[in-house]
Structures are given as structure tokens and as C-alpha cells.
Amino acid sequence: HHFCFPDLLSSDKRVFKANNLFHPLLENAVSNDVNMDKKMNFMFITGPNMSGKSTFLKSLGIAAYLAHIGFPVPAKTFSISMLSGIYTTINLKDSLHANYSHFYAEVKRIKEIAQKLTKDDNMLIIFDELFRGTNVKDAFDGSLAIISAFAETNNSFYVVSTHILEVAEKLNKKNIRFMHLETRNDNEIPVYTYKLKTGISNERLGMYIINKEKIIEIINNIGL
Numbered sequence: 001h002h003f004c005f006p007d008l009l010s011s012d013k014r015v016f017k018a019n020n021l022f023h024p025l026l027e028n029a030v031s032n033d034v035n036m037d038k039k040m041n042f043m044f045i046t047g048p049n050m051s052g053k054s055t056f057l058k059s060l061g062i063a064a065y066l067a068h069i070g071f072p073v074p075a076k077t078f079s080i081s082m083l084s085g086i087y088t089t090i091n092l093k094d095s096l097h098a099n100y101s102h103f104y105a106e107v108k109r110i111k112e113i114a115q116k117l118t119k120d121d122n123m124l125i126i127f128d129e130l131f132r133g134t135n136v137k138d139a140f141d142g143s144l145a146i147i148s149a150f151a152e153t154n155n156s157f158y159v160v161s162t163h164i165l166e167v168a169e170k171l172n173k174k175n176i177r178f179m180h181l182e183t184r185n186d187n188e189i190p191v192y193t194y195k196l197k198t199g200i201s202n203e204r205l206g207m208y209i210i211n212k213e214k215i216i217e218i219i220n221n222i223g224l
Contacts, residue, residue, distance in 0.1 A: 003072035006063075007079040011122045014038040016064070016157050020076035023059040030194035031075070032056065040177050041154050044147070045161040045196075046168055047181035048203040052194040053161040054090065056181065057126050060159060061086055064124050081122065083157075087113045088126040094133075102133030110146060121155035128161050136164075143167045151176055168200045 001024075009015055020031035030052070036043060047053050063073045067080050089109050094102040113125055130146060131139040144167050150158055151173040162168070168178060180201035184191040190208060210216070 001074075002076070003074050004077055006067035006073045007077075008067060009079060009081045011082045011084070013081040014041065014122070015079055015081045016124070017079045018063065018073075018075045018077070021059055021063055021078070022074050023055050024062060024074040026055070029074075032194075032196040034060065034196075036157050036177070038154060040175055041156065042151050042158045042173065042176040043160070044168055044171065044176050044178050045159065045180065046163075046165060046178070046201040047161075048183060048190070048201065049163075049206055049209055051181035051183055051192055051201075051203075053181055054128050055194075056196065057088075057090060057128050057159060057161055061088055061090075061124065061126055083124050084120045084122045085116065086124045086126070087116065088128070089130065090126060090128045103131065104133075106131055106133055117153065117156060123156040125150070125156055125158045127159070130160065130162060140164050140166060144170055147171065148173070165200060165202060 003024075014037055016034060016036040018034040021034055022029035022031040034043075045053055045056065059074070063075060063078060064080060064083060064086055066073050067078060068083060087109075089106060092102065092105045092109060094100055094105055100108065117123065130143045134142070143162060143164055147160055147167065148171065151171070154175060178198070178200050179196050180199055182193045182195045182197045183201075183203050184193060190203070
């Protein structure tokens with residue numbers, strides 16, 4: 001299945017390195033390389049809708065978890081320093097029982113992570129689309145403030161994805177590696193490569209997807 005046995009290193013090494021890492025539940029999965037260490041412990045990922053950001057984040061978490069329970073990992077090679085935990089904000093939900101909105105659930109999870117980091121280090125923190133549960137202005141301000149604060153710490157690994165490109169443009173931290181999931185334009189049709197490339201993506205494909213599904217046409221044909 002093209003898995004490998006990982007190299008588990010002491011926590012003080014601070015290494016997260018993978019060659020040809022892929023999501024184990026996808027057929028013909030596209031693989032990517034990952035390289036984080038003490039000096040570059042923060043990965044900031046951009047890319048348009050459906051470019052594969054969330055799938056890539058999940059593949060990171062799955063690989064790190066499998067390595068720590070003694071299982072082989074979906075990669076050609078995989079080296080990681082021992083982690084004390086993995087925290088994510090992937091697929092957070094609101095809670096009718098707890099009276100939490102989606103936004104408040106995000107805030108509570110981030111607070112929980114921050115409190116945990118005051119006691120432990122060597123963690124893998126994965127943020128998928130911070131503050132998607134609020135308006136654009138608050139999402140921008142909140143994302144910039146939270147990411148800037150976490151980027152000041154180098155005791156853990158951080159991986160963040162976002163649609164808000166303006167956040168990336170405002171960040172100026174030496175320990176952040178800016179990456180994006182590449183898309184190509186083929187006669188005005190986006191082609192998703194699912195390959196991780198250096199830099200910030202400026203692709204915006206939300207309206208393309210809406211128009212492709214002919215949603216506006218369907219709505220316009222609704223009888224009055």
C-alpha cells in the first residue's frame with residue numbers, strides 16, 4: 001500500500017518531515033512533501049475551493065497519529081519528533097445542547113489549545129479555515145490576530161489553511177512557510193493538481209463553482 005515505517009525522534013529534535021505523503025483513504029491519491037523544523041515550524045496554506053486543503057491537513061494529522069501508535073505511515077519516508085498531542089479545528093460544529101454557535105465553538109477550541117500550550121509543547125496544531133462561522137471582517141481580524149500570536153511561539157508545529165488571502169499578505173514572520181495547492185487554467189476551466197507549491201495562491205473559484213452548478217438559473221426559473 002506504499003506505506004513506510006516512520007522514524008520517531010526525540011522531542012527536542014523538533015522535526016516533521018515526509019516524502020510523498022498522501023491520504024490513505026483516497027484512490028490514486030496525490031502525494032506531497034512536508035518539511036518543518038524548529039526554524040520553520042509554521043505552514044500557512046492557501047488555495048481555492050476544492051483544491052485539496054482540508055484533505056492535505058487531514059493527511060498530516062493521520063500520518064502523525066499513526067506514527068505515534070506504532071503503525072506504518074502513508075508516505076515514502078516519514079520522520080517526526082515525538083509529539084505530546086494533536087489538536088485540530090477540522091469540521092467543528094455548533095452545539096444546540098451547549099448553546100454554542102459555530103463561531104463560539106471555534107473560539108472555545110482555540111482557547112483550549114492556547115491553554116494546553118502553556119503547559120505542554122511539541123504538539124501538532126491544525127487550523128482548517130479559521131473563523132468560518134462569522135463575518136468576513138471579524139474572520140480577517142481574528143485570523144490575523146490568532147495566527148500572529150501563535151507564530152511567536154516555536155515550541156510546536158502549526159499548519160493553517162485559509163481562503164482569506166489578505167491574512168497571508170499581512171503576515172511577516174520568519175518562521176512561516178507559505179504554501180498553496182496549485183490549480184491550472186485550461187481554456188477557462190480550473191484543473192486541480194492537488195500539488196503543494198511554494199507561495200500564496202490568488203485563485204478565487206467560488207463563483208465558477210456556483211455558475212457551473214447553474215444555481216442562479218435554477219433560482220430564476222422558480223415560479224412566482
